Amino acid sequence: MLRFIPRVFACLALGSVSLMTIAAEPTVPYVPTPQEVVDKMLDMAKVTPNDYLIDxxxxxxxxxxxxxxxFGARGFGVDLNPVRIREAVENALKNGVSDRAEFFQRNLFETDLGGASVITMYLLPRVNMELRPKLLNLQPGTRIVSHDFDMDDWKPEETVHMNVKEKYGSAGGSSSVYFWIVPAKVAGAWEWQLTVGxxxxxxxxxxxxKFQMLSGTLRINGGLFKLGEAKLRGDQISFSASAEINGVTTKQTFSGRVSGDKIFGSVALAGTRAQSQLEWSASRGAKAAALVTKPVLAAVH
Ligand SMILES: C[S@@+](CC[C@H](N)C(=O)[O-])C[C@H]1O[C@@H](n2cnc3c(N)ncnc32)[C@H](O)[C@@H]1O
Structure with missing residues (x-):
């Protein structure tokens, strides 16, 4: 199916091929996203007036x-084709948003994405894959929405399939929308101390x-414990473990925000009789790495 789509794309774009050749080697033909799909993309990214979006x-x-x-956001779009840029500038003017929606004739691969909180794309699978390393290096928490094409083994947080009457002009068809959040880089060895009981x-x-998927091991006072419910959403991390504290099995649920080599958050302790919440912070570093990689002889609890 995916192999077929680019050909459909190319055929439907024939009307604009002569315009496309004006620009230097466009990577993707012009096929507009139907308005109801545009609305869905921006809904899925939960765009607000605080957002800066790049298409x-x-x-x-x-x-x-x-x-x-x-949605009251600000942002800009880039396109290689000057005709598209003129249309976009007129579109912004007609809709009274020229002060918040700008357009530049520029290659998307040479565009600085640093200021974006939301990136939108309707490109092609290989273009998405070429962009992927750059996208994964954006500020953790940056939201990315793509019409019709995914990013292979970087699994989306959310996918929506919809039937769209205005797909490919009025031909109709189905659209898929994929939504990702750039994950913080959390691999490595972390350590912290807590006073409990x-x-x-x-x-x-x-x-x-692996992208937003986490696995690992947790040692508490040298004993190895199973890491449960490990999740990473942008810079928000959470995981849990059940350990014996003062003779009572206590579930410890950690949640916090990753900021470089630090995590700041809280831990909820739930035992058979008592529950409590404590502040929690963790550090990643060479010392922690040495501690975690020394041989573990303790049993997994
Ligand atoms: C499928 S259309 C999507 C248009 C719009 N984002 C939408 O969803 O309605 C892809 C657009 O990318 C532009 N394009 C192709 N290669 C490009 C490149 N290397 N840099 C910037 N724009 C490019 C094309 O001119 C075309 O307008």
Missing amino acids: LGSGDGRIVVTAAKK GKVQTYELALEQ
């Missing part, structure tokens, strides 16, 4: 213009990461 290959500017007009407990966490 890569912005066509007639409809995504940036809608983000500004309906009057006793200082030393924690060592070794985390492995």
Whole structure:
């Protein structure tokens, strides 16, 4: 199916091929996203007036213009084709959002994405994959929405399939929308201490990461515990473990915000009789790495 789609794309774009050749080697033909899909993309990204959105290959500017007009956001679009840029600028003017929706004739691969809180794309699978390393290096928490094409083994947080009457002009068809959040980089060895039940407990966490998926091991006072419910959403991390504290099995649920080599948050302790919440902070570093990688002889609890 995916192999077929680019050909459909190319055929439907024939009308604009002569215009496309004006620009230097466009990577993707012009096929506009139907308005109801644009609305869905911006809904899924939960765009607000605080957002700065960049549309890569912005066509007639409809995504940036809608983000500004309906969602109050600011942003810009880039397109190689000067005709598309003129259309987009007129579109922004007509909709009264020229102060918040800008358009530049620029190659999307040479565009600085640093200021974006939301990136939108309607490109092609191989273009998405070429962009992927750059996207994964953006500020953790940056939201990315793509019309019709995913990013292979970087699984989206959310996917929506919809039937769309205005797909490919009025031909109709189905659209898929994929939504990701750039994950913080959390792989490595973390450590912290907590005073629980009057006793200082030393924690060592070794985390492995594949995009937003986490796995790893947690040692508490040298004993190895199973890491449960490990989640990473942007810079928000959470995980849990059940350990015996003062003879009572206590579930410890950690949640916090990753900021470089630090995590700041809280831990909820739930035992058979008592529940409590404590402040929690963890550090990643060479010392922690040495601690976590020394041989573990303790049994997994
Ligand atoms: C499928 S259209 C999407 C248009 C718009 N984003 C939308 O969803 O309605 C892709 C657009 O990318 C532009 N484009 C293709 N290669 C590009 C490149 N390397 N840099 C910038 N724009 C490019 C094309 O001119 C076209 O307008």
